[in-house]
Amino acid sequence: MSRQRKIALVGNPNAGKSALFNALTGARQKIANYPGVTVERKSGRFVLPTGEPVEMTDLPGAYGLDFTSPDEEVTAKVIAGMFPGEAAPDVLVVVLDASNLEQHLVFAQELLALGKPTVVALNMVDLAERDGLVLDAAVLAEELGVPVIPTVAVRRRGLAELGEAIASAGERHAGPALTDLGATERRVAAHAMASAAVLSESKSHRLHASLDKVLLNPWAGPLVLLAVLFVVFQAVFAWAAPFQDGIETGVGALHDAVQGALPESLLRDLLTEGVISGVGSVIVFLPQIIILFAFILAMEASGYMARAAFLMDRMMASVGLSGRSFIPLLSSFACAIPGIMATRSITDPKDRLTTILIAPLMTCSARLPVYAVIIAAFIPNTNVWAGIGLQGLVLLALYIAGVVGAMGVALLLRRTVAKGGASGFIMEMPKYQMPRLKDMAIGLWQRAWIFLRRAGTVIFTVTVVLWIMLSFPKAGPGENQVDASIAGKVANGLAVIVAPIGFDRDMALALIPAMAAREVAVSSLATTYAVAAGDDEEEQAAELGDQIKARWTLPMALAFLAWFVFAPQCMSTIAVVRRETNGWKWASFMLLYLFGLAYLAAGATYWIAVAAGL
Amino acid sequence: MTLDMLPIGRSARIVAVDWSALVQEEARRLRALGLEEGARIAVSHRGILGGRDPIAITVGRMTVAVRRAHAAAMEVEEL
Numbered sequence: 001m002s003r004q005r006k007i008a009l010v011g012n013p014n015a016g017k018s019a020l021f022n023a024l025t026g027a028r029q030k031i032a033n034y035p036g037v038t039v040e041r042k043s044g045r046f047v048l049p050t051g052e053p054v055e056m057t058d059l060p061g062a063y064g065l066d067f068t069s070p071d072e073e074v075t076a077k078v079i080a081g082m083f084p085g086e087a088a089p090d091v092l093v094v095v096l097d098a099s100n101l102e103q104h105l106v107f108a109q110e111l112l113a114l115g116k117p118t119v120v121a122l123n124m125v126d127l128a129e130r131d132g133l134v135l136d137a138a139v140l141a142e143e144l145g146v147p148v149i150p151t152v153a154v155r156r157r158g159l160a161e162l163g164e165a166i167a168s169a170g171e172r173h174a175g176p177a178l179t180d181l182g183a184t185e186r187r188v189a190a191h192a193m194a195s196a197a198v199l200s201e202s203k204s205h206r207l208h209a210s211l212d213k214v215l216l217n218p219w220a221g222p223l224v225l226l227a228v229l230f231v232v233f234q235a236v237f238a239w240a241a242p243f244q245d246g247i248e249t250g251v252g253a254l255h256d257a258v259q260g261a262l263p264e265s266l267l268r269d270l271l272t273e274g275v276i277s278g279v280g281s282v283i284v285f286l287p288q289i290i291i292l293f294a295f296i297l298a299m300e301a302s303g304y305m306a307r308a309a310f311l312m313d314r315m316m317a318s319v320g321l322s323g324r325s326f327i328p329l330l331s332s333f334a335c336a337i338p339g340i341m342a343t344r345s346i347t348d349p350k351d352r353l354t355t356i357l358i359a360p361l362m363t364c365s366a367r368l369p370v371y372a373v374i375i376a377a378f379i380p381n382t383n384v385w386a387g388i389g390l391q392g393l394v395l396l397a398l399y400i401a402g403v404v405g406a407m408g409v410a411l412l413l414r415r416t417v418a419k420g421g422a423s424g425f426i427m428e429m430p431k432y433q434m435p436r437l438k439d440m441a442i443g444l445w446q447r448a449w450i451f452l453r454r455a456g457t458v459i460f461t462v463t464v465v466l467w468i469m470l471s472f473p474k475a476g477p478g479e480n481q482v483d484a485s486i487a488g489k490v491a492n493g494l495a496v497i498v499a500p501i502g503f504d505r506d507m508a509l510a511l512i513p514a515m516a517a518r519e520v521a522v523s524s525l526a527t528t529y530a531v532a533a534g535d536d537e538e539e540q541a542a543e544l545g546d547q548i549k550a551r552w553t554l555p556m557a558l559a560f561l562a563w564f565v566f567a568p569q570c571m572s573t574i575a576v577v578r579r580e581t582n583g584w585k586w587a588s589f590m591l592l593y594l595f596g597l598a599y600l601a602a603g604a605t606y607w608i609a610v611a612a613g614l
Numbered sequence: 615m616t617l618d619m620l621p622i623g624r625s626a627r628i629v630a631v632d633w634s635a636l637v638q639e640e641a642r643r644l645r646a647l648g649l650e651e652g653a654r655i656a657v658s659h660r661g662i663l664g665g666r667d668p669i670a671i672t673v674g675r676m677t678v679a680v681r682r683a684h685a686a687a688m689e690v691e692e693l
Contacts, residue, residue: 013646063645102674103648133675187652194674209658212677216659216670310679313668314661323668323679424640424684425668428647429677 005054007046007166008089010075010111012104013061015095016123018042019153021058024162034074034083041074048167049160057089064107064183079114091117091169093162098128098135098150101197105190109181112144115174119165120148126155131431132202140197146172208431215307225311228304229330232295236288236334236365243287251280270467277523278463278516279456285335288365289451290444292334296327297443301435306427313425319407320414322348322425325355329406332362336573338447340580350418354410356580357418357590360573361406361566363399369519370564371398377545378557394561401565405597417589466513487512501599502559502606506551511569518569555609562605567598615692617655618669618685625656626690635687644684648673654693 009017022029025044034041042058059078060071067073074083081088094111096104101122112118122137141148147165151158181189214220255276262268299305305327313323324346332339339359346352375391382390466487475484482488491509498508506525514521526544548557568574568591578587620626628651633641644650649671658677659670667682 063642099675100648131675183650184652187650191654212659212670218660218662218666222662306679310659310668310670311662313679313681317667317681424637425679425681426640426643426647426684427679429670429679 005052005090006087007054007056007091007093008059008079009056009093009095010059010079011061011095012063012097012100012107015061015097015100015104016153017058017061017095020095020121020123020151021056023153023156023159025056034086046163049163050167052167054166062107065110079111079116089116091119091166093166094118094120095123096120098122098125099131099133101135102190102194105193106183106186108144109178109186109189112146113174113178113181115172115179117169117171118146119162119169120144120146121158121162122148122150123153125150126152126157130433132200134199134201135197136199137197140193143193143196211432212307212429215304216310221307221311225308228299228308232292232330233333235295236292240287240291244284247280247284247286251276251283255280266471269471270464273471274464274467275460278467278520279460283452285365286448286451288334289338290448292331293338293444293447294440296331297440298435300327301433301440303430303432306429309425309427310429317425319410321351321354321410322346324425324427325351328355328359329362332359332364335364335366335451336360336362336570337576338451340573340576341450343580348424350414353581353586354413354418356577357413357586357593358406358410360568360570360590360594361402361409363402363565364518364570366518366570367398367564369522370514371395371561373522373525373545374548374557374561377549378552378554398561398565401562401601405566405601409593409597463516466516470513482509498599501563501603502556502610503563503602504552504556507556507560511563511567514569515571517572518564521564521569554614555606558609558614559602559606563598563602565598566594566601568594615690616686617657617671617688617690618682620657620685620690620692622657622660625654625693627693628653628655628688629691630689632687632689636684640684644680647676647678649678649680649684649688655690 009021011017021042021044024046029042029044044056045053046056047053057078059075062072062075064072065076065079067076077083078086079089079092092111092114094108096108108120120140122135122140125135128135135150137148137150147169149158149162149165151162153159215224255272258276259268259272262271296305299308309323309326311323312326316322316325325343328339328342328346330339331342336359339362340356343352343355343359346355375394379391379394384390384393469487469490470482470485472486473484475481480488488509491505491512494508494511495503495505498511503511510521510524513524522544525548552560574587574591577590578584581587615626617626617628628649631644631649631651636644649655653673656672657669658672660666661668668679669682669685670677670679671685
């Protein structure tokens with residue numbers, strides 16, 4: 001043989017072509033670009049069972065030879081031998097997804113009509129079988145007139161047989177039964193062939209349909225979704241509490257241990273007050289994040305998340321978003337950081353940007369400690385109706401204020417900076433299945449690790465910087481350290497700005513360290529009011545509550561709550577936005593618009609409350 | 615009749631698609647999911663609120679959710 005023969009893998013996107021390519025060529029791959037286009041060219045060496053080495057290429061996924069994208073153009077031209085500098089493949093390996101046979105057979109017929117030596121890989125047969133679909137490759141081979149090899153690329157099943165078939169793939173002639181067909185006839189033929197190849201089809205398909213009947217029912221569906229969300233929120237806030245207490249105790253113990261072990265020095269203060277307290281105050285949210293993600297992963301793996309997106313799509317569409325934004329926004333109720341990272345699954349860039357920009361308006365768990373202290377201090381614990389307390393209602397109102405704010409902002413953004421064609425919602429509804437524990441465990445670990453790594457880097461840095469701002473320059477005798485510090489000076493300047501919205505200097509000061517994490521506002525106020533920090537959290541909170549009550553008026557407290565609904569008091573979120581949007585542009589935009597919104601909301605709350613004589 | 619008018623549970627075949635009425639990227643995704651000329655489909659579910667949007671369409675062994683605007687671009691013929 002004068003030159004190495006070329007084998008090309010070709011098929012629809014998502015047929016599992018790349019997995020098959022990886023399984024066949026292993027590490028012996030070369031990845032480059034096709035000259036002149038930004039389309040990846042993947043090729044590798046494969047040795048046929050006859051001992052003949054061949055060059056295998058993984059052509060970009062395509063729906064047909066009648067190309068509409070650069071990817072499809074490369075595929076069509078390479079197969080036709082019309083791509084400059086690229087020899088036409090000698091053998092085509094057409095890769096089909098066994099579960100989506102009817103669709104993938106349309107392109108397969110078009111490829112077979114070319115009359116080239118061809119082998120068909122019936123890929124992912126294991127998934128189809130798990131789905132209750134058993135196919136007869138022999139029937140398909142007879143219909144198509146070429147060898148059909150069942151494969152499972154990820155488990156290396158059928159690879160040897162595929163190699164043999166490639167080695168013996170001979171010249172063939174495509175008859176008029178293949179070449180004379182148009183798109184519609186191919187679709188009809190695909191349907192007939194796919195049906196003929198089915199050996200057995202179990203009831204799992206029907207189970208899936210009857211589940212949908214309930215879960216997508218116009219009346220029952222939303223009720224089920226509401227119930228699911230209620231359970232999720234209940235779990236996030238109730239189940240996580242003991243773990244959070246445990247972490248707090250652990251952080252406290254570590255703090256004390258370091259305090260005792262080191263001599264009094266700047267380094268000790270940095271470690272205890274800066275690093276341990278600061279990073280610890282964020283790690284406390286790990287249990288909530290893990291519980292929330294356990295639910296989200298289970299909803300995704302079971303196939304329910306796509307149904308939730310379907311049910312929420314209409315509501316999201318009313319503000320210019322789609323059902324796909326629902327998942328990231330749901331995550332943001334625990335913490336905006338994983339929520340913003342989850343926006344990667346949104347295909348439309350304008351949709352994604354809008355979702356990122358409104359994610360911090362979902363009331364994250366870091367706001368809870370702030371809300372809890374202020375509400376406990378100022379809102380009487382009276383029973384409004386049937387066990388529903390006024391305090392709970394105020395808390396609910398704060399959550400709703402965030403959601404309503406987010407919807408309004410989304411509407412505005414979609415008409416201004418994130419303007420674009422109405423975003424669509426096209427989503428495959430996966431079949432229901434039991435989530436696999438191992439996959440869930442891996443997913444949870446990955447999420448927890450991302451969060452912990454952030455706590456160890458960005459949050460760590462911010463905490464240290466804030467500690468330095470609060471600790472330097474050192475106070476002279478008789479002077480308060482906070483007043484003397486850089487942060488104290490900044491607070492004096494800030495107090496002038498926030499005076500019109502009813503904040504005093506102490507409140508302004510609390511806002512500075514709260515940039516690291518919102519809940520730090522509580523401990524910061526506590527420090528400022530020189531509350532004797534007891535070990536008992538509740539007692540400490542109660543004492544702080546009394547202090548606040550003695551110093552603040554009700555309009556001031558309400559304004560402070562309104563501020564925290566909107567203000568971007570979280571440097572970590574800003575850092576994540578910068579990374580996810582590739583630059584400071586949108587991160588600064590978010591910072592500005594959220595501060596603006598917080599200022600207006602707090603101001604309006606303050607003056608309305610004052611006017612109402614509260 | 616266009617696909618958005620097809621009653622729930624009725625089977626039909628897509629006979630023509632006005633691809634120019636769709637954003638190119640979305641047209642590609644629809645084709646990727648098998649929603650193109652010749653496809654046998656059925657409407658299995660519709661949304662709850664105004665316009666009963668989106669629409670869940672069964673195509674082969676798959677269920678695909680699309681917006682009404684997409685369905686309106688598809689001419690169907692009942693089977």
